[in-house]
Amino acid sequence: MSKFLYAIITGIIGAALLHIIIILGVPHFTGRDAYTRVTSEGAPFVFHPLSARPDAVGLASLDPYLRVAVCHFDIERQPLSLVALGEGVDFWSVALYDRDANEVFSMNDRTSVAGDLDVLVATPVQVAQLRKTPIAALAETILVEHPGTEGYVVLRVLAPQASYEPEARAFLANAECLPFTGR
Incomplete structure (x- = not known):
């Protein structure tokens, strides 16, 4: 028994x-994971704004008070620079995810330097190289060590009323998600 x-x-x-x-x-x-959906939005190293209605791959900005944009990247060859001026917007936040949708880093305008987004995302080897030979232009840049080489970024900005809409859209349109060139 x-x-x-x-x-x-x-x-x-x-x-x-x-x-x-x-x-x-x-x-x-x-193939319906978050990373695959974000890569289906378009070219890498570009912030793709999301609308309130789900698009062809099912991504949407469901919060009526937030405008959202996503950018996917591959930092195998060079780090990623995330830059946006926080002027004119009351609140923004950014979250960095790895390929498996694990949050690696997040911050908002309250925890940034002077209210602007200025982040450099790099692999551990790239971070070590950057620390060996510091670049003066990166003095106020937040350096984030990314565990892998691929991932995506979600950038959100608050627009609680219609009058906030132009500034929110301009913030997302002017935000940069580009390979780091060494400034």
Whole structure:
């Protein structure tokens, strides 16, 4: 009887583990994960604004008070520079994700230098190289170590009323998500 009970318990635990693995693996195998959706928005190193209605790949800015743009990148060859002037907007936030949609870094205008977005995203090796030979222009730039080479950025700006709309759209339109050139 104990062998039969052991077999049933082992089967139940095995089935539970298998179901968990399948549920967690579905986005990876279907190509409908966040990274794949963001890369479907268009070219890398460009902020792509999202509208209130889901687009062809299902991305949307669902919060009526936020305007959102996404940018995907590959920093294998050179770091990524994220720059935007915070003038005229009351609140903005940025979040950096790896290819698996794990948040690597986030900040907002309250935690930035002078209210502007100025972030350099680099691999651990690139960060070490940048620290060996500091560049004066990067004195106030926030340096973020990214664990992999691919990922995406989500930039949000607050627009709680129609009068905030022009500044919010201008902020996203002028934001840069470009390979770092060394300034």
